[in-house]
Amino acid sequence: MTEGPDHLGLSKQAEHQEYAQFAEDFHEFAALSPENPRYERLREKLVREHMPLAEHIAMRFRHRGVQLEDLRQVAMLGLINAVDRFEPDRGNDFLAFAVPTIMGEVRRYFRDAGWAMRVPRRLQELHLNLGKAIDELSQRTGRAPRADELAEYLGIELGEVRRGLEAGSAYRADSLNSPVGGTTESDSQAVSDTIGEQDTNIEDVELRETLQPLLADLPERERRILTLRFFGNLTQSEIARKIGLSQMHVSRLLAQSLKQLRERIYG
Amino acid sequence: MISDQPAEKPSVADDGVVEVHTSIDSAQLAVLRNVAATLTMDAGFTVDSVEDARLLVDEVCSTLIRNAERGAQLSCRFRADDRFYLHAQATASPDAVVDRSSWSWRIMSTLADTLISWTNANPGQPTTLHIEATKASDGCP
Numbered sequence: 001m002t003e004g005p006d007h008l009g010l011s012k013q014a015e016h017q018e019y020a021q022f023a024e025d026f027h028e029f030a031a032l033s034p035e036n037p038r039y040e041r042l043r044e045k046l047v048r049e050h051m052p053l054a055e056h057i058a059m060r061f062r063h064r065g066v067q068l069e070d071l072r073q074v075a076m077l078g079l080i081n082a083v084d085r086f087e088p089d090r091g092n093d094f095l096a097f098a099v100p101t102i103m104g105e106v107r108r109y110f111r112d113a114g115w116a117m118r119v120p121r122r123l124q125e126l127h128l129n130l131g132k133a134i135d136e137l138s139q140r141t142g143r144a145p146r147a148d149e150l151a152e153y154l155g156i157e158l159g160e161v162r163r164g165l166e167a168g169s170a171y172r173a174d175s176l177n178s179p180v181g182g183t184t185e186s187d188s189q190a191v192s193d194t195i196g197e198q199d200t201n202i203e204d205v206e207l208r209e210t211l212q213p214l215l216a217d218l219p220e221r222e223r224r225i226l227t228l229r230f231f232g233n234l235t236q237s238e239i240a241r242k243i244g245l246s247q248m249h250v251s252r253l254l255a256q257s258l259k260q261l262r263e264r265i266y267g
Numbered sequence: 268m269i270s271d272q273p274a275e276k277p278s279v280a281d282d283g284v285v286e287v288h289t290s291i292d293s294a295q296l297a298v299l300r301n302v303a304a305t306l307t308m309d310a311g312f313t314v315d316s317v318e319d320a321r322l323l324v325d326e327v328c329s330t331l332i333r334n335a336e337r338g339a340q341l342s343c344r345f346r347a348d349d350r351f352y353l354h355a356q357a358t359a360s361p362d363a364v365v366d367r368s369s370w371s372w373r374i375m376s377t378l379a380d381t382l383i384s385w386t387n388a389n390p391g392q393p394t395t396l397h398i399e400a401t402k403a404s405d406g407c408p
Binding site for chain 1: 311312313316317325329368370371374405
């Protein structure tokens with residue numbers, strides 16, 4: 001996909017003329033040292049004047065499962081970066097530089113948030129509905145549901161269930177490429193405490209020595225999930241209920257943590 | 268099945284078996300995981316067991332990939348009915364062994380209901396390292 005301003009569906013001519021007036025400001029801004037009091041004022045002006053551009057890009061990416069407000073903030077961040085990094089002497093106009101910069105920022109946000117841009121919205125919604133259905137059904141029956149039970153519960157075809165769950169693996173494949181994220185829980189239990197809680201049965205000294213520091217490096221939530229699964233022998237659904245996450249989320253974090261540990265232990 | 272090396276004959280029955288041969292490359296893990304997920308989902312496994320089967324394939328195949336000889340092939344046989352069967356093998360160095368006290372083994376043995384690993388070394392032939400695992404559809408052995 002080309003990312004020139006033309007593809008924004010803006011009235012190209014009008015837009016370019018409208019923004020062309022800032023060319024002089026950009027030249028002046030680029031020459032200023034950040035210590036100069038005029039630097040901040042000019043920077044603020046340039047960002048403010050180009051806000052409609054960021055807004056426009058944010059709007060283009062709405063309805064993809066993230067809050068518009070978050071998108072606006074990310075696009076604004078992209079715009080600020082673009083203003084800071086733009087080099088007017090290179091002969092390009094600001095729009096040609098800013099549009100891909102802002103889009104790049106938004107893309108990175110989606111990537112970090114987990115969803116690959118290529119997963120269509122309908123599948124994402126299906127995936128989210130499946131996640132809820134899994135938790136509701138396992139709450140009801142005390143065990144994880146099967147695909148056919150999910151199909152019946154949601155009133156959809158079995159094939160749809162499969163596709164929805166597979167959309168989850170696309171999601172996962174992407175998030176696997178990023179490091180395991182931090183946790184928002186402020187649980188400050190020491191590793192030994194967490195493991196003690198579970199009776200780890202690590203009798204092998206060598207394994208214990210290898211594993212302890214690596215587990216310590218995991219965020220508390222991931223460590224807890226891993227411990228409950230592999231030392232407490234709880235199922236993913238049981239862990240989900242215990243720590244208040246969805247089964248799908250537990251599943252994703254578990255796969256990430258295992259991959260991370262594997263890379264660190266075996267290189 | 269004709270085999271003059273009984274130990275090499277996997278206990279995975281032939282009906283409904285899916286076989287996948289790949290190069291020794293972790294990039295292939297996604298394909299192998301998905302085969303396991305599709306088969307178990309269709310066989311009526313609970314979502315927990317489907318995800319466990321995925322993780323199991325990941326761990327078994329990663330273990331073989333680590334031990335495999337350069338240029339070797341990874342061969343996997345999958346089947347799912349009321350249980351999930353996985354047999355995977357790769358050519359490995361003659362001293363290759365899956366350590367029972369390793370983290371890998373801990374993961375595999377937690378995810379699987381039965382787990383065995385062996386090497387097959389015949390004079391004049393390359394050594395093959397095997398891992399075979401089974402798992403019940405509802406997560407209970």
